[in-house]
Amino acid sequence: MQRLTITIDDDLVASVDDFIAARGYANRSEAIRDLVRSGLQQSSLEVAEGRDCIATLSYVYDHEARELPKRLTQEFHDHHHLAQATLHVHIDHDSCLEVTVLKGRSAEVKAFADHVIAERGVRHGHVVFMPSDVDAGVHRHDHPHRAGKKRI
Structure with a gap:
């Protein structure tokens, strides 16, 4: 595992600390790792050209x-x-x-x-x-739909 040192302004630190408290993280590192993963995942989905x-x-x-x-x-x-x-x-x-x-x-x-x-x-x-693993084409209706209990 690598150690990174970053500098962020006080308002952003306060926002991160509020996020940590609201979500129940044990420390800033865990929260920031999750935020980075989320940002990277979102970014990769945005630019996935043919997907x-x-x-x-x-x-x-x-x-x-x-x-x-x-x-x-x-x-x-x-x-x-x-x-x-x-x-x-x-x-x-x-x-x-x-x-x-x-x-x-x-x-x-x-x-x-x-x-x-x-x-x-x-x-x-x-x-x-x-x-989305679903083909962007037309939805097929030649497959069986599962019969199940009706939910109210």
Whole structure:
């Protein structure tokens, strides 16, 4: 195991310590190792060029921003093969939150998500990538579905 020495500002240390307390880590090293692993995993999924992925795109936008809802709608129509489903929430008089599930080639998903987040009037945006072993093509229906108990 290697020992690293890093310098970070006081506000970031406070945030790390809050994270440690909230998650119950025994020390900073364990927490920082997990944060680094998570960041590296996310980064590798984002740049996996030919790989299929599933991602969630979350963003808050000003629905009064000039033509923004119209532009966003057009972007989603232009990329209908990526957007699987969207949840729309009215936060307050000026702000809306949307969470969209995206599915496709990681490079294309990333480019689309980055484009949406960069739109003028989008205040906050975040995309989270997950690996997908599912073919990006059509879902087959020639396989048996397991019969099971109904859950209520």
